[in-house]
Every structure is written in C-alpha cells, then in structure tokens.
Amino acid sequence: MSAVTSPQPLDLSHHYSYASKNRNPSSVKSFYKYFAIPNIANFAGGLPHPSYFPYDTLEATVARPQRLQPSNKDDTKADRVVIPKEVQTPDLTRKIDLTTALQYGTAEGYPPIFSFLRQFVRDHLHPNVPYEGGPEIIMSCGNTDGFSKAVELFTNIWNPDRDWIQQREGVLCEEFTYMTAIQTIQPRGLNTVTVAVDGQGMLAYGKGGLKDVLENWDFRRGRRPHLMYTVTIGQNPTGGNLSIERRKEIYALCQKYDVIMVEDDPYWNLQFPSAYEKESRYRGASTEPTPYNRSYNAEGKSSGYAFLDSLLPSYLSIDTEGRVVRLDTFSKTIAPGSRLGWITAQPAVIERITRITEVTTQQPSGFVQSIIAQTIIGEQLKEKGALALMKQEVSSWRMDGWVRWLEGLRGGYERRMNDMCSVLEENKYLFSESPEKSSTVDHVNDWEVVDRVQMYDFVWPKGGMFAWVEIRLETHPLRTKYSERKLSKAFWIHLTKKPHLCLVAPGQIFAAGPKSAEKEHRYIRVAFAPMDPEDVSPFTRRLVEGFRSFWKRENLDGLDDDDETLAMQSMQLNSGINFVGPGC
Amino acid sequence: MSAVTSPQPLDLSHHYSYASKNRNPSSVKSFYKYFAIPNIANFAGGLPHPSYFPYDTLEATVARPQRLQPSNKDDTKADRVVIPKEVQTPDLTRKIDLTTALQYGTAEGYPPIFSFLRQFVRDHLHPNVPYEGGPEIIMSCGNTDGFSKAVELFTNIWNPDRDWIQQREGVLCEEFTYMTAIQTIQPRGLNTVTVAVDGQGMLAYGKGGLKDVLENWDFRRGRRPHLMYTVTIGQNPTGGNLSIERRKEIYALCQKYDVIMVEDDPYWNLQFPSAYEKESRYRGASTEPTPYNRSYNAEGKSSGYAFLDSLLPSYLSIDTEGRVVRLDTFSKTIAPGSRLGWITAQPAVIERITRITEVTTQQPSGFVQSIIAQTIIGEQLKEKGALALMKQEVSSWRMDGWVRWLEGLRGGYERRMNDMCSVLEENKYLFSESPEKSSTVDHVNDWEVVDRVQMYDFVWPKGGMFAWVEIRLETHPLRTKYSERKLSKAFWIHLTKKPHLCLVAPGQIFAAGPKSAEKEHRYIRVAFAPMDPEDVSPFTRRLVEGFRSFWKRENLDGLDDDDETLAMQSMQLNSGINFVGPGC
Structure with missing residues (x-):
C-alpha cells in the first residue's frame, strides 16, 4: 500500500470523555535542549541520586527461545541476562542499565523496549495498517490497565441521580466475555450491550448480531453504544477465532455507526490450526474453513516471518479510519505477573492515552521493562554454572528469537x-x-x-x-x-x-x-x-x-x-x- | 491506647464518587476452599502454565543496609538475592518464587511484601493510629497511581456542559505543590483550592490559611472542597516539615468541615534535624523550634526504632476519625522506576481502593514485588565474585536492615x-x-x-x-x-x-x-x-x-x-x- 493513497485516520475527538478532552497537551521537547547543554548543573529535576538505588546488577536466568518445541520435548537450556548499574552509550534505545531503568522515565515506555515493540508492531505484527503513517504505541501495565485507560478516554460516567438518560453511553461486547472488562464499565453507569456469538465470535448479522443491535437500538436506554470491547482470538470463554471475512463485516458496521473498537488480544499468538483439522476429521466438517497454511499477508507486506503471516490478522489490518485500539500484553507470552503490555492505535489516540498515563501509572515498573528488554534485545550470557557471570559468551533472542518463542508457546x-x-x-x-x-x-x-x-x-x-x-x-x-x-x-x-x-x-x-x-x-x-x-x-x-x-x-x-x-x-x-x- | 476506648473510624461513604460507590463488593473467600481440595483438577482458572514463564531465576546484586553511612564514606559491599523458580512452602508470606510472583495474584499485593509492609506500617511506621483496629494497606504502583485512585474514589467528574455549578467539587492543596497531583485533578473539572503556606507547610490560620479558605468558601464556585492533597515532609517544592502542633490544628479544621486528607509523603524518612540547628546557628533563631533528639512516640507506643521515633509522625497518628489516606512509595527509598508503593487508610477505604485496583492496575509488577520482597525479607547470599551463587551464606535486611537503610539514605x-x-x-x-x-x-x-x-x-x-x-x-x-x-x-x-x-x-x-x-x-x-x-x-x-x-x-x-x-x-x-x- 503506497503512502500516497493511504487515508488519514479519522478525528475521533467527539468520542473523548470530558476529563480526557480536558488534559493539557505536552510540548516539553523544547526544554530538552537545556538538559543537553554540556556541563550544565541541573538543579531542576527532583530525582533521587542513582547511587542510592540499592541494586548494583539485576540478573535473570532465562530460557532460550528454542526451549519450547512445537512438536518434541522441551529443552531446558538457559542463558543469563545481566543488567549492569550503568552502560555508557548515547543511544537510549540500547542503554539498558539500572541507572536509567530505575529512574523516572517517560510515559511512553522505557526506550529500549518501547523502540523494539514499536518496530515489532509496525513492521511485523501489523505490517499492513492502511491509514497514513501507521499506528503508534504506548506501554501499559497489562490489558486490564490498557482497557481502563481506553474506557477513561472514550466514555463519560453516567450517574442516574444527576444525568439524563439520553446522556448514558454504552459499550458493545460479546455476550459471554472476560468479566473484568465488564466490571470496568459497569460502575461508570454505562450500558453493557451484548452481541450474540457463534463458534468464531461476535455475529455481524442475524438475530442479536451487531447490525440487529445497532439498527434497532432503543434510545430510551441512552445513546447508541459508540465503543466496542472485543476479544477476537481464543475468545474468553468461547475459544473462537474471528475470521477475516467476519472482521470486514463488523468493521463496516462500526464505520456506519461510528463505533470505536477496542480489540483485546492476549491470546493472539495462540492460534491452533490443528483444531480446524481435528474438528473436520472427527465431525466430517469443521465449523469454519480451515485456514491452515494460509498466509494472511499474501496480498500486502509480509511480516517477515512465516509464523506471523499464518496468524489471523488484527482488526488493525483493515482499519482504514483509525478506529481500532488494540491491547497487547506480555501476560500470556512472558508471564501475567509482568503487568506489562502495550496499546496500539492511531497517533492522536495514543497521545490522549499518554496524558492519562502521566497522571495515573506514569510508567510500568523499570524492573520488568529492563528485564524483558534485556531478555529480548540485550546481550545474554550462556549459563554454565556460576562462572557464567565472568564468561561473556553473547547470545540473544532478538526479533527472530522473540517470534520463535511465540511459536513455541x-x-x-x-x-x-x-x-x-x-x-x-x-x-x-x-x-x-x-x-x-x-x-x-x-x-x-x-x-x-x-x-x-x-x-x-x-x-x-x-x-x-x-x-x-x-x-x-x-x-x-x-x-x-x-x-x-x-x-x-x-x-x-x-x-x-x-x-x-x-x-x-x-x-x-x-x-x-x-x-x-x-x-x-x-x-x-x-x-x-x-x-x-x-x-x-x-x-x-x-x-x-x-x-x-x-x-x-x-x-x-x-x-x-x-x-x-x-x-x-x-x-x-x-x-x-x-x-x-x-x-x- | 487500649482497644476498648478506641473510636471507630467514620463512615466516609458520602464522600465516594458515583463509580466508586457502584463497584461490586467481593466475597470470593468462600470459593477458596475448592482450590484447597486435595488433588482437585482445576479447569476453572485461566492461568498460563508456569513452565512457560521464560525466567528460571531472577537475581540482583544488592547493597547492604549499612552501605550508606550517616557520617562517613559509603561502603560498596553487596549481597546477592536470588529468586528461584519455585519454593515449596505452604506459608504464602514466605513463598518468594517466580511461579507465584509472575502468576496472576491478588490486588492487595504479593503476599510476602504485603505482609511485611502491613506489619511495618502498623507496628513501626504508625504505631499510634487512634481508631479501633488500626489501618489497612494495599500496594500501589507509586504515589501518582495512589493519588489517582484516591481521586477516583472521592471525587465526581464535573462537566460544565451537563452539570450544575453546585455539583462542582474541589480539592485543597498547598499553594505551591507537586504539579502532577494538580494535573490529576484539573481535567476532571474540579476546583483546585490553594491554601497559603509558610516554611513549615500549609497554614491553619491567618489570611489564606485553611480556616479562612473553608469558612469563607464562595459557594458560587461549587461545593466546599471535601478533599485535601498535602505533602507534609520535605514539601515539594518548599522543603517544609509540618509540625505536630500544626497538624492538630489542620486536622481539627478537616473534622469540622468534613474534609478527607490525602497525605503524600514520599520524603518521609528524609527529615533533617541538622537543618534546624544550622539555621539557628547562622541566623540566631530557626524558623521553628528544633525537634532534634525528640521522640515523637514518647507518649504512645514506640516504633521500636530510635530513628523512626525521632521522625515527625504522620497525620495518621492523630487520625481519630479515619479521614486520612496516606501514600507511601519506594520511589525515594529504593528507586523511582520501581513504580511500587502502598496506600494506608481505614479498612473501608482500602476496600474501595481494592475494587478500583482490580479493574485498573490489578497488581504491581511481580518482578519488582518479588525483588524488593527478597531484598528486604528473603535470604541473601554474600557477593564474593561469581561463586557466590553456590555458597549459601545467608544474610538479610529484615526490619532492622530496612530501617537502617532508610536512616542511611x-x-x-x-x-x-x-x-x-x-x-x-x-x-x-x-x-x-x-x-x-x-x-x-x-x-x-x-x-x-x-x-x-x-x-x-x-x-x-x-x-x-x-x-x-x-x-x-x-x-x-x-x-x-x-x-x-x-x-x-x-x-x-x-x-x-x-x-x-x-x-x-x-x-x-x-x-x-x-x-x-x-x-x-x-x-x-x-x-x-x-x-x-x-x-x-x-x-x-x-x-x-x-x-x-x-x-x-x-x-x-x-x-x-x-x-x-x-x-x-x-x-x-x-x-x-x-x-x-x-x-x-
């Protein structure tokens, strides 16, 4: 898709909540040049002195990306990652050390992991986002945090004691879904509006499908819902994967009714082509055509990895208008306790979420951001007993290893x-x-x-x-x-x-x-x-x-x-x- | 103070926001017994398998609590902390391992660090909280996160396009203060109501003092403010410490006008008795009486540590009604990038903040919770080159070391x-x-x-x-x-x-x-x-x-x-x- 013909993402500001519209824009960059004055004595920043961080190094024994075998027994080899107290480099995207990771940082995320993920998202995970310039990202503390920020951005609280019913907003979701998301919506007084599902996920047409719900909206309940929460891969609890055809139908309805779509896909890399096969073998026919060995990016740019190309693509891949906000997390690919993820959307939406982040979570913990950064992109030491610390045999996951790890999982x-x-x-x-x-x-x-x-x-x-x-x-x-x-x-x-x-x-x-x-x-x-x-x-x-x-x-x-x-x-x-x- | 004569904390629910009142209470405990059935096959929890967490161990080289010398040169000795993949113990407060730390956990916090801090808060930091039963805590992702949750709990958004001016709420704060807190309030449409300060901090009486502001409140601006944001130690930016006498005056005014007090004290242990001395020596008289060598807990229970007893106590120590919400953080005592802290308040307030936490941050990162838990309460290995990993010489910070570290800082x-x-x-x-x-x-x-x-x-x-x-x-x-x-x-x-x-x-x-x-x-x-x-x-x-x-x-x-x-x-x-x- 050439940049010349790419559409601009829509202006979605009519969807923003009162508080989110009201946050001041940031233009701190003009101040950065003062920090860069050689030998400037900085009395301005109120930061603790890094020698008072009690950690001299942070280390982990970490699996190789090949540990999990797609078909055979897993291997148990491990490497060491070490995060030293300080690394001397002017390249912030390569500076993985405790002096920066444990200091105050930027809301977007710790530069090494942020820049890696931005590239992963734009070049590999979603190489075919149709709108001009492509999407931006910001780190989150996992998808529940990401969704709460999207809800804060796109919905106004409705209080029956002081607001008119016409002001009540609503959120569309699958009829059976991840309840923490519903518990994020309900205390705000929003309508939870369920859409019927089949084995794939949300229905576009038919009784209880999205068209039916939106077309026949009863305005006595409040505004027609303008936000959707959807889990499209390995839907929780139904286990469905939403086909590309269904996505196009649903996206068109969201365009028609001006609905923002929040796609929560923690299980995205856990797509099971063999389920289609096995189902067909047992039952004579699968509920859906088998997409096994299909390359979804055949018509657009390749992700660069056969594994990623074989996975059903995100709504982002058909998001001509920039109305998709996607939530990704390390909870299922590294560990839930990481509380680390990222949000992908058009730049104007990410800018608003950055404002929210600055006054809530500020940034995910530097411990997890640096450990995962070093695991994926840093230099690693092969574990050979305790002496490993002194032998600098370098290996690393890098992009190839990261994708290999996802495939193994x-x-x-x-x-x-x-x-x-x-x-x-x-x-x-x-x-x-x-x-x-x-x-x-x-x-x-x-x-x-x-x-x-x-x-x-x-x-x-x-x-x-x-x-x-x-x-x-x-x-x-x-x-x-x-x-x-x-x-x-x-x-x-x-x-x-x-x-x-x-x-x-x-x-x-x-x-x-x-x-x-x-x-x-x-x-x-x-x-x-x-x-x-x-x-x-x-x-x-x-x-x-x-x-x-x-x-x-x-x-x-x-x-x-x-x-x-x-x-x-x-x-x-x-x-x-x-x-x-x-x-x- | 005997339990018999302790007052009950006030019911503050008339201060809660619409969304925060509306969150469902939790009573999951009755379900836990099913998890405890021997050999039960658990198909219910949707957790990733822990063997797929890529970390086998997490380690750090960590300063000894004695590193920072109150008067001499710092030493550089370090110990190792190692968090293994799995520890076999039924005591969750002692089980510091990656299988639990990196799994989904409870919103209150990771049991080992949560239980340590709860004891630290109740027995050592604030041994004299006057109300019945004493305060509870919940972990936060630092004080900005903690404050944003308090604001979510205690204030309703005010939108001039749909709400009456009488509904507009307000927040009291020092006239010069930490602006991120103000930026949390302002987009919600709240009145920011400043109170004059002197070298100590907020003024109770006099022009622009708290009494003046509350007594002469102009209701054409909205409701009289019912929430206070205050930094009482090393106030940012003025550096003042609020005396116990001033605290009593301000607390009495907050009682009279039913104001909730959020005490944000990241610098609490950084109190400088020598500043009073030096100021007196240079100027003939200090701005305040020198509290040097005073034991603030002399009339109540001792904290058990001369250092802690010598520090100006929190508003919690005079909080007979349970209207104080205190924010503590590891940002200044461990490192800002930790994004780890805790909130202390009466149990009913902590219960509401727990509901908010469950649908926003869920829990702080398990990486930082486990590393700090192991640093403070776990067993540590003395660092003697790489062989340390194999030599199990045990040391640890424990409560004494933690307090010693604070004193060194x-x-x-x-x-x-x-x-x-x-x-x-x-x-x-x-x-x-x-x-x-x-x-x-x-x-x-x-x-x-x-x-x-x-x-x-x-x-x-x-x-x-x-x-x-x-x-x-x-x-x-x-x-x-x-x-x-x-x-x-x-x-x-x-x-x-x-x-x-x-x-x-x-x-x-x-x-x-x-x-x-x-x-x-x-x-x-x-x-x-x-x-x-x-x-x-x-x-x-x-x-x-x-x-x-x-x-x-x-x-x-x-x-x-x-x-x-x-x-x-x-x-x-x-x-x-x-x-x-x-x-x-």
Missing part, C-alpha cells in the same frame, strides 16, 4: 488443547445400559444403532486457553423434576466431589448481560492452559466420568448445600475480582 | 542539603562596589557597616530533596526598567548561560492556583538530591555566582529569546508531563 498450548478436546470429543455420548433410560436414539458412525444421549457439546477452540462446553441439560433424566438452573448448580457441585474432583468455571461468570444470563447455566469453561501436559488427558477423563455419573444420578442428594451455592455466586460476582486473573 | 541527602544551604546562606548578599549602586544599607554581623543587597532568601529545607529560593527581584538594579516577571524570565535564561550553566526549576511549575501565580516568578526550586556529593558545593557556588552577575547586569540583552520563553512555558505546562518525575 503456541505449540505447547496447542498440544494441551488437542489432548483435552480429543477426550471431550470421544466421550460426548452416554450409551445407555437399558433402552428405557435413554432419551434419544441416533446413529453412531454408520455401523451400529444404539441408545445414547449427548451430555454436552463444544466447538474446538481455535485459539487461547479454554474450551467452552455446552451442557445438554435437556437430555438429563432428572430434567422433568428439576429446573435446568438447579441441575446445573448440582452438576457443578457434583464435579467437585470424589472421585471426579474437578473444578470448572461456570458460565455465569462470563455472562455479560441479561440475554447471556438466560442461558449462562448451560455452559462451563474448561481451561487446559494451567495443567501440566501429562495431566490434561487424565484430568479430562475424570471430567467426562463426572458427566457420565451425573447423568446416571437418580436424585440430587447432597448437591444443594448453601455453602456451595454461595461459592458459585461469589465466583459469579468475582471473576477477576480479588484474585485478578482471567476469569478466576 | 537520610544521612546522604542531609549532607547534600547542608552543603548546598551553607553556600546559599553565605552568599545571599551582594556587597556593592560603589555606594551609588547599592539599594539597601544594613548591618552585617555587628562588626562593620557596608552597602549590600539581598539577592535571595530561603528557609532551610527540613526534609526532602529541594531548597525553595525566593528571588528578591525588588532589589535588582533594573527593577524600575522591567517588570518582575520579565526580570525573572531573563534571570532563568541568564543562569543557563556560560559560565554559570545552571538549570533551575522555575516557580511557575509548582503554582497550583491564581494566588500562587501572582508570585510564582519570585521562586526557584533547586534540587540537591540528584547531584554527586562532591558537586553540590561547586555547583551551588556557580549558582550564587549567577545571581551576582545577574545583579550586576545593566541590561537584559540576549536573555529574551522566544525559544527560551517557550521552553519555560513548556516547563510550566509540563512539570511531571511526558518525563514523569517529581516536578520535571
């Missing part, structure tokens, strides 16, 4: 997904022992007719860390005696009992609105990510055994204890609360 | 303060070469009458990192030809020129309101903290030489370049902006 999670889903796929049915207990008669393969009931269904997760399992409560023998909600609660408790001993996340904790609440009890989310690889199959077998034994129950005795109900309700209230993680 | 900054202020003290006057150029005739000491003009004045900073210098513009020979503002700008530029080469922070960047703006040009803030110790005296001599040569100027040629004016204006706009530090 994908492999590890993809194997767990396959192990879990194979067991789930092969055990959906309960084959009844006597004809009178069965409720459905159907064909299995082609070679036999037996009595069976389907206990659950699921779509193979095409990305992420979870499978989303629909409980077929209508096939349970006790369905005439108890409500589906009662059965669902009893089932959750049943699973926690011996010999099943399974803890699953109930659908309630992802239900973003009243429409989702109507069917929330029909779902559970099962995570394969946190399990040791050798546990996935046996644990999943325990889970399906829990299904079977529940379907064989003739009563719900011992499954309705108040404590347990309270526990489930507290899970519902508290996904992401107190224990701040994805959905738990 | 105080010593280092106190020496710099003394070096700077001695030079300032001894060079305030310009002794005129011929009688016709002098504007004032006065007595020096007692032994001689000479012609002299006082170029500047200052109060010795009793704490912190800065001296606040008043420029006596009225004594300048050119005062009849140019306005004071013009002279002040020219002086700032003059200082940056050879041979002076001094960069000082102009008063404008700390002027919080229109009353402060009237006199802002009469002040500069000079920081001694960032300088190497051997530079402080010679740099300060260059500064006073700059004063002298400016007072000898017969014109302002070359000092009114637009660029320079722009630079000063951008400093004014941008203290704390872009380059996020204290006032620069």
